[in-house]
Amino acid sequence: MDREVTYANGLTSTVCAPTKIATTLANDRDAIKAAIKTCNILDFTKVKMVRIKNTLDIAEIEVSESLLDHIAKHPELEQVSDLYDLSFDENGNLF
Numbered sequence: 380m381d382r383e384v385t386y387a388n389g390l391t392s393t394v395c396a397p398t399k400i401a402t403t404l405a406n407d408r409d410a411i412k413a414a415i416k417t418c419n420i421l422d423f424t425k426v427k428m429v430r431i432k433n434t435l436d437i438a439e440i441e442v443s444e445s446l447l448d449h450i451a452k453h454p455e456l457e458q459v460s461d462l463y464d465l466s467f468d469e470n471g472n473l474f
Contacts, residue, residue, distance in 0.1 A: 385400065386404070389402060390402070390413050390416055390417065393417045393419050395417060405471065406467075406470055406471030407467065407471060407472045407473045408467050408471035408472070409471060411428075411465075415428070424444075424445070425445050426443055427442075427443055427445050429441070430465075430473075444462055447462075
């Protein structure tokens, strides 16, 4: 089986389930891009993404800009930093 071709077919169609195998990618950057692509969102500025660094401690999470209105309206949530781009190392993995 040619995994690269199989992954490309699944990601292009935005439906990875029919490939019947987990799609594994080289790094975090590629995995995030693939996840966004398979959401079928045409305007990538509207992507709603949450990053939880440690699911055992979710006191602080990172959210995409499109979720800031929700954060502002929710009485138990608070924005604690300004917006920033995700940082990747030279291998494409998140810091």
